Amino acid sequence: MGFWQTVKADMKAATGHSRLGRLPTVFLFNPPFAAVFLHRVAAHLYRSRLRRLGIAIWGWNVTRTSCHINLEAEIGPGLLLPHPAAIVIGSGVRIGTNVTIYQSVTLGRVASSPIYPAVEDGAVLYTGAVVIGPVTIGRSATIGASSVVIKDVPDGGVVVGNPGRVIRIATPTDALTAQAAARP
Template sequence: MGFWQVVKADMKAAIGRDRLSRLPVVVLFNPSFAAVFLHRVAAHLYHTRLRRLGIAIWCWNVTRTSCHINLDSQIGPGLFLPHPAAVVIGSGVRIGANVTIYQSVTLGRVEASPIYPTVEDGAVLYTNAVLIGPITVGAGATIGAAAVVLKDVPPGGVVVGNPGRIIRIAPPADALSAQEAARP
């Protein structure tokens, strides 16, 4: 996916699916979109000959938004940070498409392992969640506020508590639509 397609997906995530009339306001004033857009620009420049300019934009973005997203993290399109303050995303983190991350979420590694967390498509990470180490958060999973996740979360799983425990596993979206189609 090209740079501008990813930015367009980020805009749609920040605007909502049907509120195109808000586009100018979002682009100019929304801190959520600004944090993600400036990160995308900085990361793009960082991986070209303009590395120092990318680092300068990254530093300005961190200072401006208090959102620390490492330039070596891999982030899919449609990232939505409703409140980007104090979000920390480490260098090896992989995030899928259409993920929502609320304020004060940390994704990092433990000293014993060089591997960072992977967050799959459509996951939602609520306020103050901490995901540490070589774990995978499955597609469509929900991590509750202040949960500390140290183990893998299955797709559709809901995790709460410290240490995080799975309290529910929702069926995949295609299974739900198949069940609804089978009803008379």
């Protein structure tokens, strides 16, 4: 997917519409979209000849939003950060499409492994969740608030606690309902 198609998907996730003509207004008045958009621009420039400009925009975004998304993280379209404050996403993290991440979530590695987490399509990570190490969060999984995840989570898994444990596997209907509730 190209840059502008990804931006349209992010805008649709944050606002419910995807017309690029609305981009300036949405950027100015929608902090969840602005944080993701600035990351997309910075990462795009970082991978081009304008690497230093990308780093400058990244730094401005971190200062502006308190949201630290590493420029080398792989993030699919439709990312929604309803409250982008204090989110940390490490360099090797892979995030699928239509993922929702709430405030104060950390996605990082552990000292004993250089491998970062992978978050598959449609997952929702609630406030304060910590996902660290070589783990995979399955499609449409839900990570509860303040959970610490150090093991793989199956598709549709609902995880709570510290350490995180799967309390149930959601049905496809449950996953769609949870995802719809997480989106505007």
